[in-house]
Amino acid sequence: MNSSADMFLTPSDPTDTGTQQIRDAIRDAIVERRLAPGTKLSESDVGGLFNVSRTLARAALQALAYEGLVNVERNRGAFVAYPSxxxxxxxxxxxxxxxxxxxxxxxxxxxxxxxxxxxxxxxxxxxxxxxxxxxxxxxxxxxxxxxxxxxxxxxxxxxxxxxxxxxxxxxxxxxxxxxxxxxxxxxxxxxxxxxxxxxxxxxxxxxxxxxxxxxxxxxxxxxxxxxxxxxxxxxxx
Amino acid sequence: MNSSADMFLTPSDPTDTGTQQIRDAIRDAIVERRLAPGTKLSESDVGGLFNVSRTLARAALQALAYEGLVNVERNRGAFVAYPSxxxxxxxxxxxxxxxxxxxxxxxxxxxxxxxxxxxxxxxxxxxxxxxxxxxxxxxxxxxxxxxxxxxxxxxxxxxxxxxxxxxxxxxxxxxxxxxxxxxxxxxxxxxxxxxxxxxxxxxxxxxxxxxxxxxxxxxxxxxxxxxxxxxxxxxxx
DNA sequence: TTGCGCCATATTGCATACAATAATATGCAT
DNA sequence: ATGCATATTATTGTATGCAATATGGCGCAA
Missing domain, CATH: 1.20.120.530 (GntR ligand-binding domain-like)
Structure with missing residues (x-):
């Protein structure tokens, strides 16, 4: 249920607004290599970790996909990018x-x-x-x-x-x-x-x-x- | 209710899947200048036009925002970008x-x-x-x-x-x-x-x-x- | 044991519902 | 009429619910 990502991400400040903070936090985690390439980032996990709904988690993951840091596979979920x-x-x-x-x-x-x-x-x-x-x-x-x-x-x-x-x-x-x-x-x-x-x-x-x-x-x-x-x-x- | 954008966008093929088609259609409309800079793209309008929910419309608009073709202002909506x-x-x-x-x-x-x-x-x-x-x-x-x-x-x-x-x-x-x-x-x-x-x-x-x-x-x-x-x-x- | 098919479960895709905010209209006082 | 406060409406922000798909387990046959 809880993916290995849990222990590597830092929940955002509760006073935050929107997906930006989530996105930044995950990006930092990826860039600083606290999240290994290939790690699955499930919407529920991310949402739970930041105390937001899947909606926002999903938005953050899609934004990261635009940046090329995350791959989103249809019906399978989001993974930390694994560049060839x-x-x-x-x-x-x-x-x-x-x-x-x-x-x-x-x-x-x-x-x-x-x-x-x-x-x-x-x-x-x-x-x-x-x-x-x-x-x-x-x-x-x-x-x-x-x-x-x-x-x-x-x-x-x-x-x-x-x-x-x-x-x-x-x-x-x-x-x-x-x-x-x-x-x-x-x-x-x-x-x-x-x-x-x-x-x-x-x-x-x-x-x-x-x-x-x-x-x-x-x-x-x-x-x-x-x-x-x-x-x-x-x-x- | 219906923004001026309506008449410039072409609804996608009903066999489509996901936001991609919506995004492409709107991008084409912008690039080919059928949508003037500054035009408001409300989520309901876009969704209605393509027969999808606001959820997908929103996703498409955010994707376009990432490309710099659309500005999304918090609590105000999405507008065709108006570059300074x-x-x-x-x-x-x-x-x-x-x-x-x-x-x-x-x-x-x-x-x-x-x-x-x-x-x-x-x-x-x-x-x-x-x-x-x-x-x-x-x-x-x-x-x-x-x-x-x-x-x-x-x-x-x-x-x-x-x-x-x-x-x-x-x-x-x-x-x-x-x-x-x-x-x-x-x-x-x-x-x-x-x-x-x-x-x-x-x-x-x-x-x-x-x-x-x-x-x-x-x-x-x-x-x-x-x-x-x-x-x-x-x-x- | 191995391989296959079926069912249970988890996760995503999408739509809808409700809450929060901004835009607009109304009414009152000046 | 003008300016300001308030109420109304429209639109976005976010959460939740249901359907669709993929995953993993179990049983059964070889």
Whole structure:
């Protein structure tokens, strides 16, 4: 009855309104990898967990499906997305395609204050790398994504920002599934390099570094097609 | 009771299942400009029109909201999106950012058959340009967008394809609102130029042409900020 | 034991009912 | 008439109920 999802989700504040909070909570859980790919998210479970009816739970799950974080199979329910290797490749191809452009845009508009904020993000990232434990690891995952999201935000284009939010979230799923080294610890120094290039207004180098950075993340993935591994998403844990 | 939307929407085939058909029908209506920006889409009206309950109508409207074609205001309802000049700028900035990359990707993978199909799309576009009447105009709008969507499809990246679908659809809204010349008739020849460049595998020229093409569409817009024109979306027609 | 078919159960799909909110109309005082 | 308070109506927000589908268990035959 109660799926394994129960213990990983945090009920929302009762003063909340609507599906937004539920959606955000589940997204966070997925992005921070507290919910494994393939996990079933039943409407009753989600609704019960947040003390709302199935109606709202359903709406939240469908919204997450639009973001590509959840698969909704007709008459079967919603599952945390289980991106195929091909999907994984496309996600990173998309990032290679858009992130240099976003970075260029951001470089044109970035202020001193924002540069400083980026630096702070970096410091925080480094601090988390030093810490131990699940919770620090999760925070590190989030911080690493936030770096890219902040650049998108600085670019000033809300549409690209939302798109990047989708891509970063889905990347997290991909890394959870196919990542080899525990964390892309090299990512931190690469972020630093990008900031440095931004500081000296060297846009081209910044873009190059960004491309390399994405390629490095990708290189850490083992995207070999595992035969029959896809069927019902590895037994629909 | 019956909003002005009624006469512009086509009820779906009764054999349909789910919200998908409703969503597609409304999206088509918006993209083909049979539904003006700002038009209210009440849940009962939409449901009644498609012979489904408000539940499904609501789901369809929320899906459209996620695509940026509809604004849902809490306790007030759903309206065909009315993009602000700033939004319009961002939509086209996003297109300038991604379309060259998509085109490059497409150029690497395009087959002779696909090149031929692109050519056919172009012929059809030209034919429609010659015809008169609302219906031809709508078909022309759609065909013009299909050119860009087909390139995205050829690129082989489903994620970028979906993103482009969103961008093209939203562009249609922007042109409906801010376009000056009746149609970007020059667009046709620009599409032709891009295909020609693709044929001779001249990717760089193709990308340049694409950028210029997007800039030309943008140049036809009058994005001057009209003071107080935004308030409740010009009286929420 | 293995394989198949049937029944019980759980879960989703969808519609409806009720509650909450906003929009509109009415009436009264000025 | 105008402005404001109040009542009425329309529309959305959310929960619940029933039907349809899928899942899992049980028995029976081989």
């Amino acid at each position: 290797p091909e999907e994984a490749r496309q996600i990173f191809a998309a990032r290679r395609l858009v992130e240099p452009g976003i970075l260029k845009s951001a470089a044109e508009r970035i202020t001193a204050v924002q540069l400083k904020q980026l630096g702070q993000l970096l410091v925080e990232e480094g601090r988390l790398m030093g810490e131990r434990g699940q919770s620090a690891r999760r925070a590190e995952i989030k911080a690493s994504g936030d770096f890219h999201l902040m650049l998108a935000s600085i670019s000033g284009n809300l549409i690209m920002q939302r798109f990047m939010e989708e891509l970063v979230a889905r990347s997290s799923l991909v890394i959870a599934l196919y990542g080899q080294s525990s964390a892309s610890s090299c990512g931190h120094s690469e972020h630093a390099g990008i900031i440095a290039a931004l500081e000296r207004k060297d846009v081209n180098t910044a873009c190059d570094l960004m491309l390399h950075h994405i390629e490095h993340i990708e290189a850490d993935l083992d995207l070999r097609e595992r035969k029959g591994f896809d069927l019902r998403q590895a037994f629909e844990r | 000049p700033e939004e319009a700028r961002q939509i086209f900035a996003a297109r300038r950012l991604v379309e060259p990359g998509i085109l490059k990707s497409a150029a690497e993978r395009i087959t002779a058959v696909q090149l031929k199909q692109l050519g056919q799309l172009l012929v059809e576009e030209g034919r429609l340009m010659g015809e008169r009447g609302q219906s031809a105009r709508r078909a022309e709008i759609k065909a013009s967008g299909d050119f860009h969507l087909m390139l995205a499809s050829i690129s082989g990246n489903l994620i970028m394809q979906r993103f482009m679908e969103e961008l093209v659809a939203r562009s249609s809204l922007v042109i409906a609102l801010y376009g000056q010349s009746s149609a970007s008739s020059c667009g046709h020849s620009e599409h032709a130029g891009i295909i020609a460049a693709l044929e001779r595998k001249d990717v760089n020229t193709a990308c340049d042409l694409m950028l210029h093409h997007i800039e030309h569409i943008e140049a036809d817009l009058d994005l001057r900020e009209r003071k107080g024109f935004d308030l409740r979306q010009a009286f929420e027609r």
